Amino acid sequence: MALPELAARSALSKLGARCCTPLRNQSRPANGFLQTQQRPFHGQRSSPAAVDGGRQSVARSRSAPQSYATMKRLSSGFAQTAISSVISLANPQDTKSGGARSPVLRPDDLFHSFSDSPVPEIRRRAAFIKQHASCPHPDHQPGTGNTAAAHVNFECPDCGIPVYCSKEHWADDYEAHLEVCDTLRQINEDDHDLRSGRFFPEFEYAGPQMDEALVNLTNWDTFLYTRQFQAINDDRSMRQATRLLTYPATIASVLHELSPYSFGPGGRITVEGLKSISALRYTLHPPKSGGGQDVKSLRLEAPPVRLFILGARAESSLPRDVWVQLAHLFPNARFHLIFIGPESMANRDDEFPLPPRTPSNPFGAIVEDRVWPKMKISTIVDYYHNIHRTGYFYPYDPYFDCFVLFHPGLGHPASSHEWEETIPMLLETKAPIIATGYTQTDMERDVEWVKKTSAGELDILMEPGENVFRSLRWDINDMDPQDVSAGNWGTWAFRGKRYETTHKSES
Structure with a gap:
């Protein structure tokens, strides 16, 4: 198997699992943002009547947040623990023999319940979900005076993911579960496909x-086509x-001159x-400088554009071929x-x-020079505000930074305190700050x-909205x-x- 493919699959395995990442419980709109580009499952659905003897399903609203004591920061939203182990990048037999890895799952055999999955990693993930996730049935919500909270233990036969504590609660809350069931099944099959x-x-x-x-940055299709990717x-x-x-x-998509985001009505x-983005x-x-390789053709070059990716987690371990696309x-x-x-x-x-x-390296940075002839990557394991105070990256220039x-998670109660020192420092630099969110509510x-x-010391450069190039x-x-979401x-x-600094006098 080609090395770029192995690295990409490994990174996607890390990105796709959020199993041990503590909860950032986002409330979704009543209709659910999942309906935007969700493709329904057209197979035969198991109804509660068929599974549970015909009990009538009743839709209920749920709005009980989880205790903040169980929350932690989800800075980039990816699981980073051993429970979500990485797929083995090279099977020992394949490495020794030089042969290709034989398929584990066929394309028409990707749906399996998490607990009975042929993939050990997914079975461990199911065990983690059952140990930590709470049943969403209204009977378990605080203030109802009913059953105490319980962990999920029953896997929906349609999506194969543990979602309720019992078959009875799944059947009773079936209509509410339908809002995400098709998407959960899609996630199930995608995870098995990644490990197939x-x-x-x-x-x-x-x-x-x-x-x-x-x-052409209009959408994913035009981007991949004009960049001459293999047809998907x-x-x-x-x-x-x-x-x-x-x-x-x-x-x-934000910084390119052919950006899909426009100025005006x-x-x-x-x-x-427009001012800040135009500077970058x-x-x-x-413009073309007419430079060349010989001495007479040497030309001055601008300093590199510095992209500070703060709160970095799994995105820092992406295959470098991904970042070279930039x-x-x-x-x-x-x-x-x-x-x-x-x-x-x-x-x-x-x-x-x-x-x-x-x-010479005061923050112990890992420097990957010449990832591409015109790209260098550095990784620093520290909080940005600690680095900013030393002036290590000073000066900042809106044309280059x-x-x-x-x-x-700037506004999330479990992580906002980690940004209280950083955000004012970022605003002082006057450099543009691009931020993303999992959902509309999160953003x-x-x-x-x-x-x-920010006490009014803020200029919005780009109005919040759905990302054209979201995952x-x-x-x-x-x-x-x-809690279902999409990257970026x-x-x-x-x-x-x-x-x-100056104002025009009124005549």
Whole structure:
């Protein structure tokens, strides 16, 4: 199996599982955002009548939040523990013999209940869900005076995921479960597909692009076609591919000169956003300089654009071919990607111990130079506000610097305290800050928190809304299987408020 495919599949395994990531319980709209691009399951459905002797199902609303004591930060939203073990990147037999891995599951045999899955990792995941997730039936909600809280133990026959404590509660709450059942089944099959042992052509990425060819960033289809990726002919493969590519594509969709987000009536880019983004685009799309290899053709080059990816977790361990796609979209610019966060080395155990902190490397950064001729990647295991106080990255320039926060949880009660020191420092730099969210509720909560805590020292650069390049694959929170979300579902941008130094006199 090709190394890029192995690395991509391993990363997708880490991204797709949120089993030990503590709960960020987002409340969804009444209709459920899952209806946006959800494809229903057209197979025969097991009704509660067939499973439980014809009990009538009753829809009920649920709004009981989990205790904050059980919550922790979900900074980028990915499980980072041993319970979600990585698929073995190389089967020992395959490594010795040089042969290809034989398929474990056929394409028409991807649906299995989690507890009876042929994949040991998924069986362990089912055990974790049963141990930690609570039954969502109304009888278990606080204040009802009914049954005490109970863990899930019954797997829905339609989605194969533990969702209720008993068959009776599943049947009684069947209509409410239908809101997410089709999506849970899709997640089930996608997880088994990832571990099926098949060849994944969707993880073979396109290389550099001709100068004469333009990329179309209207949507995923036009992007992959104009970037000359191999044709992806089925929805499942598209979901697997976009789960990784959503990270560089989200950044590029905001900063590229052919961005799908526009300024003006109906557009999401604000006046201040046009100023900041235009500054970065000036650096990312430099004019032809006429430079060459000989001495007479040498030309000065702009410094690299620094992308500070804060609160980094699993995105820092993505295959480097994924991040190199960003360099292909801006072939004339140089990049320095800087992953910063206390968990930025998660899933990279083979690289421990970390480099010692020395005068030349005061934060023990792991530097991957020449990932691509015009891209360098650094990883720092520390909080950004500790680094900012030292002036290590000073000065900041809006023409060359940009901050990116993937699913930061700025407004979530369990993680907002970790950003209280960082956000004011980011606003001081006046550099643009791109942030994403799992759901509309998650994103709007972050927006409100930033507006509230910034005391008006804030300019919105890009109005919050659904991300054109969100992941098409759904994920579940293993602490609450009813909590279904998509990677980088929404995106918005902001920066510290800028004031005019001079004002035009009124005549």
